[in-house]
Amino acid sequence: MLPLGTVYLVGAGPGDPGLLTLRGRECLARADLVLYDGLVHPLVLRHARGIAQRTARAAGPGGLRLDQAEINRQLIDAARRGLTVVRLKGGDPLIFGRGSEEAHALAEAGVPFEIVPGVTAATAAGAYSGISFTQRDTSSAVAFVTGHEDPGKPASLLDYDALARFPGTLVFYMGLHRVAAIADALIAAGKPPSTPAAVVSRAATPLQRTVVSTLDNLGNDVASAGLQPPSLVIVGDCVTRREQIAWFEKRPLLGQRIGIPRPEGQADPVIECCFELGAEPVLMPLIRILPPADWTAVDAVLQRLHEFDWLVFTSVNGVEQFFGRLWAQGGDARNVGRLKLAAIGTATSEALARRQLRADVVPESFRAEELGAKLGPLVQGQRVLWARASRGRDVLPTLLREAGATMEEVVVYQNIDADALPEPAAALLEAGQLDWIGLSSPSMATRLATLLGPAARAALGRTTRLAAISPVTAEAAAAAGLPVAAVADVFTWQGLLDAIVAARRG
Numbered sequence: 001m002l003p004l005g006t007v008y009l010v011g012a013g014p015g016d017p018g019l020l021t022l023r024g025r026e027c028l029a030r031a032d033l034v035l036y037d038g039l040v041h042p043l044v045l046r047h048a049r050g051i052a053q054r055t056a057r058a059a060g061p062g063g064l065r066l067d068q069a070e071i072n073r074q075l076i077d078a079a080r081r082g083l084t085v086v087r088l089k090g091g092d093p094l095i096f097g098r099g100s101e102e103a104h105a106l107a108e109a110g111v112p113f114e115i116v117p118g119v120t121a122a123t124a125a126g127a128y129s130g131i132s133f134t135q136r137d138t139s140s141a142v143a144f145v146t147g148h149e150d151p152g153k154p155a156s157l158l159d160y161d162a163l164a165r166f167p168g169t170l171v172f173y174m175g176l177h178r179v180a181a182i183a184d185a186l187i188a189a190g191k192p193p194s195t196p197a198a199v200v201s202r203a204a205t206p207l208q209r210t211v212v213s214t215l216d217n218l219g220n221d222v223a224s225a226g227l228q229p230p231s232l233v234i235v236g237d238c239v240t241r242r243e244q245i246a247w248f249e250k251r252p253l254l255g256q257r258i259g260i261p262r263p264e265g266q267a268d269p270v271i272e273c274c275f276e277l278g279a280e281p282v283l284m285p286l287i288r289i290l291p292p293a294d295w296t297a298v299d300a301v302l303q304r305l306h307e308f309d310w311l312v313f314t315s316v317n318g319v320e321q322f323f324g325r326l327w328a329q330g331g332d333a334r335n336v337g338r339l340k341l342a343a344i345g346t347a348t349s350e351a352l353a354r355r356q357l358r359a360d361v362v363p364e365s366f367r368a369e370e371l372g373a374k375l376g377p378l379v380q381g382q383r384v385l386w387a388r389a390s391r392g393r394d395v396l397p398t399l400l401r402e403a404g405a406t407m408e409e410v411v412v413y414q415n416i417d418a419d420a421l422p423e424p425a426a427a428l429l430e431a432g433q434l435d436w437i438g439l440s441s442p443s444m445a446t447r448l449a450t451l452l453g454p455a456a457r458a459a460l461g462r463t464t465r466l467a468a469i470s471p472v473t474a475e476a477a478a479a480a481g482l483p484v485a486a487v488a489d490v491f492t493w494q495g496l497l498d499a500i501v502a503a504r505r506g
Contacts, residue, residue: 002082005032007075007106009099011092011118012036014230015128015204017043018275019119024088027116031086033078035071039090039230041205043271043281048086068098072105079111090230092120096146096173120144122171125203125232129210130246131239133169138237141168147175147182147233164189169236176201176231180219186235187215196239201227206255206280208248212239251278252501259425259437259464261286261444266316270438270493277497282434284425286447288416289317291325292390298325301385301410305335308408309382312375314344314368314396315389319351321412322387333357340378344371347492366491367472372399380404390414391443393472415443421451430455432463438496439484440469442476449480461485467503469496 008027013019028034028047035055036045045052055071071087078085093099093115106113122144126133133142143166145158163170164186175182179199187193193216201209207228213221215235248254256279260267263285274281292298302325305311313319326335333355343349343359345366352359361378363370375384376399383406386397390411397407421429428434430453439445445468452460460466465485468474469492474484486503488495 002080004111005079005081005083005085007079007085007087007102007111007113008116009087009093009102009113010089010116011097011099011120012040012044012088012090013119013204014039014091014121014124015041015202015208016124016275017041017046018272019124019204020044020047021116021118023116024118027086027114028088030084032083034086034088035074036086036088037090040088044088046268050084066098068101072102075102075106076109076111079106079109089118090121091124092118095120095122095144121173121203121230122232125200126171126234128204128208128248129198129200130242130244130248131198131200131234132241132245133171133234133236133238135238135241138241139168141166143168143170145170145172147172147178160185160189164191169234169238172233172235174230175233176222176227176229179222179233182233183215183218191215191235195235196237197233197235198239198242199227199231199233201229201231203230203232204248206253206257206275206278208254210242210246210249212242248278251276252504253497254278256280256435256500256504257282257428257433258497258500259284259429259434261437261448262440263287263289265289270497273494273497277501279497282425282428284422284437286418286421286444286451288418290414290416291321292411292414295325298322298410298412299329301408302326302329302331302335305339305385307383308339308385310342310375310379310384310405311336311339312342312371312384312386312396313348313352314371314386314392316347316351317389317413318387319343319348319355323355325412342371342375344368345491367470368393368395369399372396372403375400375405376403382406384408385410387412393442417447418451421456426456429459429464432459434459434464436465436467436500438467438469438493438500439473439477439482440493440496442473445473445477445482446480449477449482465503467496467500469493 010024010027025047032050034048034052089097195215197215197218198212199222211221211225258274258279259282260270261284271281340360342361349359349362361374363374379400384400386409388409401407461483467486468484469488474487477484486499488499
């Protein structure tokens with residue numbers, strides 16, 4: 001009989017995937033199966049190694065409902081098969097979640113489990129909208145209240161008379177569709193109609209919006225704003241202090257969806273930059289990075305590194321693949337000890353630095369032309385090895401050969417084109433809901449042009465704009481018929497995002 005697996009009931013936090021706890025990330029990394037809620041940000045699943053399955057809502061007599069009994073059964077069955085399972089829930093598993101029901105079911109079945117707390121939606125909504133529920137001079141207490149009770153209850157358990165007298169801040173979960181009824185009930189119970197109130201929609205996401213009003217006008221103001229769930233209703237004097245500390249909604253790219261065509265597994269730094277600026281990153285890998293179909297040529301070069309004077313890298317992928325193969329073949333950094341190193345830019349030099357290797361040459365402008373110009377006077381009469389991709393511009397070897405170097409090239413990884421625009425980026429683009437696409441290489445620009453259908457191409461320049469990481473990439477885009485609205489001054493992804501910020505301000 002298989003030993004029982006463990007079930008982890010993990011709170012993913014709301015909205016921002018950076019709000020996942022370290023313990024939650026550890027559980028995802030060890031899980032064989034992840035059952036996740038629809039409110040969990042998809043980028044949280046980057047930390048999962050196992051199968052991820054969304055728990056969908058099904059239509060019933062009372063509308064869409066989640067079959068909790070079926071979820072409980074799946075958790076128990078998976079654990080009995082010896083699997084490590086994560087039940088990933090938006091916010092916190094227990095605060096207006098159904099984690100307690102799942103824990104009771106697991107306990108009754110004799111399945112071991114652990115509850116991993118998460119940042120609850122109210123905490124994040126307050127922090128990200130600039131509303132302190134317990135501001136010392138306005139409130140010394142806060143009450144979390146459900147705005148959506150179980151429809152099967154014979155009567156409401158909420159005592160609006162008590163809530164109206166509560167000496168502090170009221171926070172209603174899941175109350176968007178009942179906001180007018182909640183406000184009316186509080187006023188009828190004696191709460192002053194002029195009481196400050198707010199609704200925070202899609203808290204801690206780039207689509208966050210906050211409507212500030214008074215209790216008597218809240219329903220109309222929220223309806224006019226067209227807010228979307230999930231939302232929280234906040235009632236109390238603390239709302240009046242929001243403008244002083246409302247930091248998140250001031251971010252320069254708030255609400256902008258930005259397509260990132262980098263290969264899977266290499267977009268994490270860009271994702272973090274997008275969230276720092278308030279943007280919603282949309283993954284749309286246009287190429288895949290694969291090892292060479294045959295390592296024979298690379299292995300042969302690794303055996304004679306002592307013959308070269310310079311080792312040149314023009315991408316992070318080149319560094320990763322070269323040293324990964326060197327290690328797999330029994331070598332390490334000592335094999336390149338006497339070689340001088342050149343890197344095309346800061347990201348590539350940082351990849352070397354992670355291996356305790358310092359680049360001898362990094363051009364100020366991250367282009368092959370600049371690298372060739374800087375290396376030219378240094379490599380005359382010397383042997384240079386370029387660890388390169390399966391395709392790319394041949395500017396660098398041409399310049400170095402003209403400078404008098406003996407140039408040798410070895411392909412350490414392949415660039416493979418995507419066959420189609422990935423979902424959901426394609427759907428967002430055609431619907432006019434993708435604001436920007438970042439192009440970080442000429443090959444990505446030409447591949448995007450190839451994959452665009454008529455509807456998607458029509459969106460370019462109208463609802464979707466393109467930003468290029470360098471003039472070379474912008475030229476490739478223009479040659480492919482793609483209009484570029486912004487070009488980075490510094491040829492990095494951070495520079496590309498800065499160019500988008502500047503274009504929007506302009």
